Amino acid sequence: MAQFSLFAAGPQVLFDDPSGRVVYIPEVVPADTSRAWFAQLFEGIAWRGGRRMMYEREVDVPRLRAHFELADPDLPAPLHEALAAVRAVVDAPFTSVGLNLYRDEHDSVAPHNDKLEDLVRGHPIVLLSLGATREMVIRAKHPPRRVLHLDLVAGSLLSMDYASQFHYDHGIPKQRAPMGPRISLAFRVRPPS
């Protein structure tokens, strides 16, 4: 089971019950480090757009993405360092990192749970935020439909356990106010393919 081994600025347990455990941990990465990682990843990653079907129409995925296996010998240096920072706080044998780039307030990720077939039971998904602060909405799938609005600040971690993916959706909604770019790094323990 994943365990927290070190609490930088103090974790905020958003919920921890049979429906799942979700914990926000601010200030895990110092501001100058998270700025440097952001700049290196923003410039250095081969970001990909995507297409998906929506209401029987193909549309752009409203953000850019990238993905690495953590065992990749070509893993970019900031991702190595970010993995070490995450592993210092969340003790799970992460195997992959998914990167999302929200270019501005128009980019988003629709409410979803992470695909269970991409996750090993018992291990959390951990999101490390860089760049602009964006709001995450976490909403229970079943009544009473508890809703949490959470600001994901640069340098923070959000850990969502496996069970929470059954019971909650999470998303990053579009905003009206102008926003700078944000990068999130989603560390996962994926089953061997």
Ligand SMILES: O=C(O)CCC(=O)C(=O)O
């Ligand atoms: O950008 C985020 O913090 C959330 C990303 C996410 O939910 C995902 O990649 O599955």
Ligand SMILES: [Fe+2]
């Ligand atoms: Fe997700």
